Amino acid sequence: MAPAGTVQPPAPAELPLRYSLAARMAGWFAVGALFMLLGAPFAYRIGLLGELLSIALFIVGATLAFCALAAGLVGIVRALMPSARVRGGLNSAVAVLIGGASLAAILHWMVLPGWDAPRIHDVTTSPKDPPEFDVARVAHYAGRDYLTYRAYDAQMQGKVSTAYPEIRTLVFDKSLRQVFVAAEAAAKDLQWTVFAADPTKGRIEAGDWSTIFGFVDDIVIRIRLNAAGYTVLDIRSASRTGAVDMGRNARRIQAFTEALDRHLPQYSTTRTP
Known part of the structure; x- marks a missing residue:
């Protein structure tokens, strides 16, 4: 029994939920991916970026989409674990959707149609x-x-x-x-x-x-x-x-x-x- 006047720490089940770091990172990765993947082609079309720089930024966007997918999956798993006491499952799910859809579109439109084609132009x-x-x-x-x-x-x-x-x-x-x-x-x-x-x-x-x-x-x-x-x-x-x-x-x-x-x-x- 605790001495009179002391405050007992809350039981583990009563600890406040904290926001998952993975969910936060997934959100930022998803935002960055959308910005790069949409912004790089648009900037090239209106003349703000040259060919090489726009392609490089698009590749960065694809990388961020992969990171959003990976971090989002971690965030979902963490949110589903009662012992982790974290939240951010919805944010992670949205990041997974954005990252997965972006990568699927890139694969469908740009990679798979010519992945085995001769390297000529x-x-x-x-x-x-x-x-x-x-x-x-x-x-x-x-x-x-x-x-x-x-x-x-x-x-x-x-x-x-x-x-x-x-x-x-x-x-x-x-x-x-x-x-x-x-x-x-x-x-x-x-x-x-x-x-x-x-x-x-x-x-x-x-x-x-x-x-x-x-x-x-x-x-x-x-x-x-x-x-x-x-x-x-x-x-x-x-x-x-x-x-x-x-x-x-x-x-x-x-x-x-x-x-x-x-x-x-x-x-x-x-x-x-």
């Missing part, structure tokens, strides 16, 4: 005679050097020209004009921005913007007759930003081929010129 149906850019890409690099397809392939020791053997010249048994009209329609179906379209030269140049950052990829389509008198179409897609396209340019060419097939269902197409 320039693809064409005609590696031996690639179509050349003449409008937007040249204007973008005005005053600065950029590698031609052949120079890039030589720098990569032939890895560019051999990366996608299944992507080859398309051959049609219809006129240049018919193929040109169908190609232009297919480009519009894919919501590309057409910079130039010259039916007399059989050339279409366009741009396609990435969903998240708005990075520009350039596209050139060349339509001409081959030695046998068939109409042949070659397309090239190249990224302005980054050394790796995660397979995006090859998928774009494939999507164009499929869109073109919808406009030329009755035409004879083959992969060999």
